[in-house]
Amino acid sequence: MADEKMFCFQCEQTAGCKACTGNAGVCGKPFDVALAQDELTGALVGLARTCRVAGTRSEAADELTVDGLFTCVTNVDFDIEAVNAITERVRAERDRLAAERGVRPAVDLQMGGLWSADEDVRSLKSLVLFGIRGMAAYAYHARVLGRRSERVDAFFSKALALLGDELTVPELLPLALEVGEVNLECMGMLDEANTSTYGTPTPTEVPLAVEPGPFIVVSGHDLRDLDLILQQTDGTGVSVYTHGEMLPAHAYPRLKAHPQLKGNFGTAWQNQRTEFDAIPAPVVFTTNCLMPPKASYSDRVFTTEMVAYPGLRHIDGDANEKDFTPVIERAKELGGYATRQERHGINGGTTVTTGFSHGAVLSVADKVVDAVKSGQLNHIFLVGGCDGARPGRNYYTEFVRQTPKDSAVLTLACGKYRFNDLDLGTVAGLPRLMDVGQCNDAYGAIQIAVALAKAFDCGVNDLPLSFVLSWYEQKAVCILLTLLHLGIKGIKLGPTLPAFVSPNVLKVLVDQYGIAPTTTPEADLAELLA
Template structure:
């Protein structure tokens, strides 16, 4: 085989991609990403964590997340920087997934590595906004060393649960960074149609890039639209100050090939979720940050004390036609923890009166698999006395359905990006406190999660570390989870695979 990768949900045959990634990643790119991770393990084995090294490791791991960076030159440059930091020191670390022969040890090492990649993404977003914690970076080094050397299954299980706890810490730090910079998200109606002016479409997750683009384009006679995981930017008070922030265009990341073409104007990819770039828009897509694609224009990192320079993308936008409408109407979101807790009395009263029978967390990722229709079907099949709590791009499977409300409480409460999954944890723990329960699993709460990439793995580990049990995960269980490790997850955490819609809905409503 020319490569082997099974870090995402679309791993070929739910086994692994061994010729080319289902994401579009070529074998040489996959092998370079393996090499970068291996060199990071050597760095962790030979050096102590510092703020500078920790920040570098977080950036590097983020670069290897699915659909983040397809640019071999950028990855090679990162490998060279890693080797310079290693400085000639040596240590043994496996190169590539299959270098670990024991199936269960391999599974636990990869589960840890992918959870760590998710933590790195959240840590990088927080660091960009000036929020860092050396404890997070120290754990990254500890986990990378463990993923390189440990053969002890019990030790690796412990490291995975520790990764879950660190994920909670990191998501809380990112929540603090985002709300500190942009205010607490508010209930917001977001237009999904188009205006008459040219526009720029912003995708990915980076809010500082979004802020700087808004500021630089406010007098340019163009509109700014969000796409995919940038939809929740509309919920922050800081961004509402900009009159040219028009609305959201399109759906989840995997529809880029058609939606980017019909947008007509330039597109800015701020982080992961870029797919193979099509000729229909290749001359008007830009990457920035850790995102990259060969042949695509890249906007350089900001210099200390300065903003990024978005003048090229703004100038191009002025020459483009307005977007072609693909839908009309509006969607409502902004139900992060601060907003939901402000409604706590109303929510609790609805639960006590029986108006709300159950909350179902349907967060996570969207993707191409036809089997993801399951999540739309579940949302439609849930009784009208249930409320869906969501975050991440999984919301696009049901956030445009007309599911109504319960006493003024919408039946779909969107907390934001996958980066905002922490909000769902805060809401659950607050409900546990309000109802005086000694175990979060006694709440009228079920988990029916969609996963795709490594940030979802970090969120799953966070939920397990916090003691949540009975989580359904789909549309497939991870290919990197061996039968032996799956058995441990089932026996200790009651992890379940998604199945028949009617049966799953009935089980969730019965608390199973």
Template sequence: MFCEQCEQTASGNGCHQWGACGKSPQVNAVQDLLIHCLQGLAQVALRARELGIKTQVADLFTCEALFATMTNVNFQQQRFTEYIKRAIAIKEKLKAQIQQVSNTLENWSELACFEPDCNSSLVEQGQDISLKFISQSGTDIDIFSLKLTVLYGIKGVASYAFHAQELGQADEAVYQFCYQALVNLQCQDLSLNDWVNLALEVGKINLRTMELLDAGHTKTYGHPIPTPVPLNTKKGKAILVSGHDLKQLKALLEQTVNTGITVYTHGELLPAHGYPLLKQTYPHLYGHYGTAWQNQTREFAKFPGAIVLTTNCLMPPHEEYQDKLFTLGPVGYAGLSYLPGNSEGTPDFTPVIQRALELPGFREDEPPRQVMTGFARNAVLGVADQVLAAIGSGKIRHLFLIGGCDGAKPDRNYYTEIVEKVPQDCLVLTLACGKFRFFNKNLGEIAGLPRLMDVGQCNDAYSAIQIALGLAKALNTTVNELPLSLILSWYEQKAIAVLLTLLYLGIKDIRLGPTVPAFFSPNVLKLLAENYNLKPITTPDQDLAACLG
């Protein structure tokens, strides 16, 4: 097995025996086989598009299947077998359509013709494919590094595109790019420079994809507004919804109206409370329970109701809470109940509701405590004049964007410590699940503004980028010239896509931790350091001094 797509990767140089995330070598092999099948499908879809044939089924399927291979999404071998069979079926259907339209007999490549033998071991075939991919690319370590960067980046793009299309937002250019990138991963004749450019193109297309997702969220649920979110629980039956998917959360809220069940968010769904059309329409969307994904085994075990996981990050579940945990969409784990979607992708949540009613729920009300969320681009840029005046008068010295993923490693305490040490005359913007290390700290206010503002999920990185661009525009300068420092934590492939977007935008001086990606070769790291001044985090004191210096 070889996988080094996430920050948790074993010994910092790839999981080879078993995934540090819990992914088995068998699942890793069928994921690699699926990616290969998706590359064949991509080649056929590109030809279909050339001929004007609609590829919507392939587009949506490719995004979901790529999403399923991301870290902590799907650990279930059977689901990947099904994805592989579907990839082949969709490809063959497209080929037949192409043959009907095209006047000549198509000369399909080996990749487009590839079809695994579903009657023999898919695991062995996946292992062969992985070895072939590594041996073809592995001779040039820097090209291999950039190929992995592109592959992992488009997984992130695909996950954002998946969410955006759920909310009716799509752009042909995104699918076209993903197909081309998948095909390019098989190319032997691209130069190092070509790969650098392709990685930056991933960043560019990711910006567009995040824009689509932002439009999907804000057009469907309104612009987030600063909103207090109870952290205390209240007496009664309960359902906890984790992951990132607002559409699935809304569907569950719809189906739990008048059941007496209270719905809590977990992890990356905290910012859901900031969306007016969710909060106002569904008063039983009450509060937030728990913290970041890596604490779920403890938090899910204690939750006295049913739990739904809409996306990553799923950890291998402990036996004590398996019977109350449900998955949907691309998420899967053998032994957990899966909620299949209808033609619109919406599940029937009846089994979740029944389970929640069987379970005891919370026995009493806890004393109130709360956090704020909802400081997305509209809210922050709405007070841009206030922010800029405070910067101008020296009341606000500096802004920090301290955001990204959380994880289990102790060196992530850096992020808590740096937030605690940020001087009183500085603002902290945050986003994604890394904030749970400090989200409930009372950092006070400056110039009538809270010193800690939660922009949203990792899926809202677009919003944070717009805030930076908006402030730069108002000051007639560039993001690099703003009194702003980006201190990011990464864990999985969405974070890679976002990092590539920031590089595509030419944003410099980003500090990245807790470690730099294992798949960046020394030369790729050198290039990023020289061209973008991208650097690893050091210590909170040293980094703060450098940012404020």
């Protein structure tokens, strides 16, 4: 590995909008971890090709595939030992399966060959790879709640095996769209898992202040980890606050039934190094986006599941038996704040509202339809996606701020922190700003759009509905592919276009789907409302 060079361009903040190639990525990932993740990816391809030759997959192979792909998502795993451990398990399962079926195990894919391939082939294979990495996160969260899909598991193996084949651009384009198709099923599976376990989310106002006394901050996306922490803090006097993508948990009836679930701490993931500085409480990262912690609070950061960072305490255990006692005891030791801490969103608001799931919105679908038909509601904007540190993301704040008063804004994922504390008022008796949930709740936004199209007997592209998206990492990639699979056109994407999309591939996206970069709020609003 010593002679290899780091090459990573899977996230939006990649160096120079080209690729991270030095000693560390902009995300803080060291070059040796980047190379180890390439080695893990190559081993996953070897496992998938072995399954193809053997004509079968194993449950262990399916689980290791999801775990391995999820490990390589940006800001998940910075620990080379943890990455290498998964790689060895992948190879062991490959060899075991090959021996059982009497076939020769396939060799690992050398990722350097992919990164140096013809730029259009590299672009499309990267689109597929990054898309299935994002989808793996959703499959993992669903599996934690006992949900699996044969189609989803089979597709992971199929896509990985094909990454090792000599494929042409015409062969790779439909594979990329198939990622979007299967991801729709995967997000639907996770939606069903979440709602059947924790109830249908309902609109809920969430305070940003922090009350006196010991508390725990829980970040990430995994509702099961939050559920366990809430169960284990019942009656302890320790409060629980969400952070980042965990905010929508407040809207689930069975989670908000715990009185110690008090509010939301801080804003989006990229502000954590400031907001967690000297925090008198432990923080638990259940999924990305973990940033390398500062010394001022690293002694109170815990990781779990696939998240890992050298020197941080990791909470092991399966989804039903995990013990968060060390976190609870640390919260009691630190004691929290002595007095109530008033905190604000980036626009000065003191509360945010979440929980406008497809179940909640469709329960008042008749009001939405009547408002559109009567002319009270003239446009709906879906402004969602990832937040990030690159300059220019205030575009989304200004875009939402400038939307007409006879329009509504649906939002989801952590990009909403740019504007979710704004008071936009109401339109036709409905809130103008509606937080649908986490990034996987793009499924819910799609269900809302499809239901409206059915009500108006038209296609989604014929609705007064516009998509203005921000991206950062691989879950945004698979969601974009889902929207393209559904034929959604005219998407605005920013703050930059993906570095891994070649000019020729971009031309296809522009010609077939009208996808375009964001420009200015004023110009984009004028175009979308024309």
